[in-house]
Amino acid sequence: MPVTQKGDRVVLQHPKLQGASAEILYYGATVISWKAPSVSGSEPAERLFVSGKAALDGSKPVRGGIPVVFPAFGAPTHPDHAKLSQHGFARNNIWAYESTVMDNEAGVSVKLTLDPTDAIKARFDHPFHLEYIVTLAEHQLTTDFHVKHTGLSTTPPFEFQALFHNYIRAPANDVHITPLKGVSYYDKTEATEEARATPKVESREGVDVKKFTDFVYENAPGKYDIVWPSGAIEIRTSNLKDVVVWNPQQETGSKIADMEEGGWERYVCVEPGYVCGFVKLEPGQTWRGQQVLTVKV
Numbered sequence: 001m002p003v004t005q006k007g008d009r010v011v012l013q014h015p016k017l018q019g020a021s022a023e024i025l026y027y028g029a030t031v032i033s034w035k036a037p038s039v040s041g042s043e044p045a046e047r048l049f050v051s052g053k054a055a056l057d058g059s060k061p062v063r064g065g066i067p068v069v070f071p072a073f074g075a076p077t078h079p080d081h082a083k084l085s086q087h088g089f090a091r092n093n094i095w096a097y098e099s100t101v102m103d104n105e106a107g108v109s110v111k112l113t114l115d116p117t118d119a120i121k122a123r124f125d126h127p128f129h130l131e132y133i134v135t136l137a138e139h140q141l142t143t144d145f146h147v148k149h150t151g152l153s154t155t156p157p158f159e160f161q162a163l164f165h166n167y168i169r170a171p172a173n174d175v176h177i178t179p180l181k182g183v184s185y186y187d188k189t190e191a192t193e194e195a196r197a198t199p200k201v202e203s204r205e206g207v208d209v210k211k212f213t214d215f216v217y218e219n220a221p222g223k224y225d226i227v228w229p230s231g232a233i234e235i236r237t238s239n240l241k242d243v244v245v246w247n248p249q250q251e252t253g254s255k256i257a258d259m260e261e262g263g264w265e266r267y268v269c270v271e272p273g274y275v276c277g278f279v280k281l282e283p284g285q286t287w288r289g290q291q292v293l294t295v296k297v
């Protein structure tokens with residue numbers, strides 16, 4: 001069966017390619033596994049990092065995979081988001097499985113949804129409907145995030161940020177991310193608020209994460225290559241103008257309670273999103289953001 005619903009997750013299996021799969025937890029609609037073969041046709045291998053200490057029981061957001069960040073990135077900055085926790089509520093609420101959207105020789109695709117609950121309304125009282133479509137193809141995983149304003153025409157618009165928090169499994173000390181040269185970014189590792197709010201310009205051909213990195217690139221190219229000696233993943237995006245590159249290294253990684261020992265050496269987070277400024281959604285409108293992850297080696 002290409003789509004199997006289990007207790008806490010839905011499992012996608014490629015209809016033709018034995019072992020190519022994806023697993024999505026209903027908690028947070030978090031993709032916690034993506035297995036894909038290399039281009040040369042090796043056995044499908046895990047492409048995402050999930051910490052061995054990650055909670056998968058819904059007690060806290062998953063440390064790894066692809067958490068969905070909505071409606072606030074990082075600590076909320078919008079007055080309307082003041083009651084929300086870091087990265088918002090999409091990653092720590094239970095989504096509903098809606099349907100299998102596609103099931104053919106090319107791949108398989110499912111849709112999950114999230115609507116306001118009383119607990120969400122207490123913190124973010126806006127009429128919305130979220131849809132998340134995850135598609136597994138031979139060497140690809142696509143995630144589509146749709147935000148709909150479901151209010152009547154007289155309802156005020158609402159504003160949000162959105163981001164795919166990809167933990168890409170890769171040897172962190174050997175990865176390079178391109179092409180970010182010349183792109184402005186905010187350096188969240190700076191000690192003062194003023195320094196964090198002052199844009200810098202990336203001067204490197206290939207960005208590495210050999211030291212603690214938490215950079216928010218604004219108006220980035222939208223297509224990124226993450227390359228290391230034995231592998232490469234491409235991320236293509238639509239409607240996601242910014243990208244965050246994060247790796248805590250030992251300096252801050254060792255302080256993350258649910259990070260496995262040395263985990264920071266096993267991934268790089270490359271996170272496409274709309275996080276500088278806010279999307280403003282009018283009643284009846286739908287906003288769509290998409291990424292396509294492709295194994296290139």
Ligand SMILES: O=P(O)(O)OC[C@H]1O[C@@H](O)[C@H](O)[C@@H](O)[C@@H]1O
Pocket residue numbers: 061074086087165188214215244246271
């Ligand atoms: O620990 P969390 O809430 O999952 O966040 C992890 C990281 O997520 C990144 O997107 C942020 O830029 C970092 O500042 C943050 O530390």
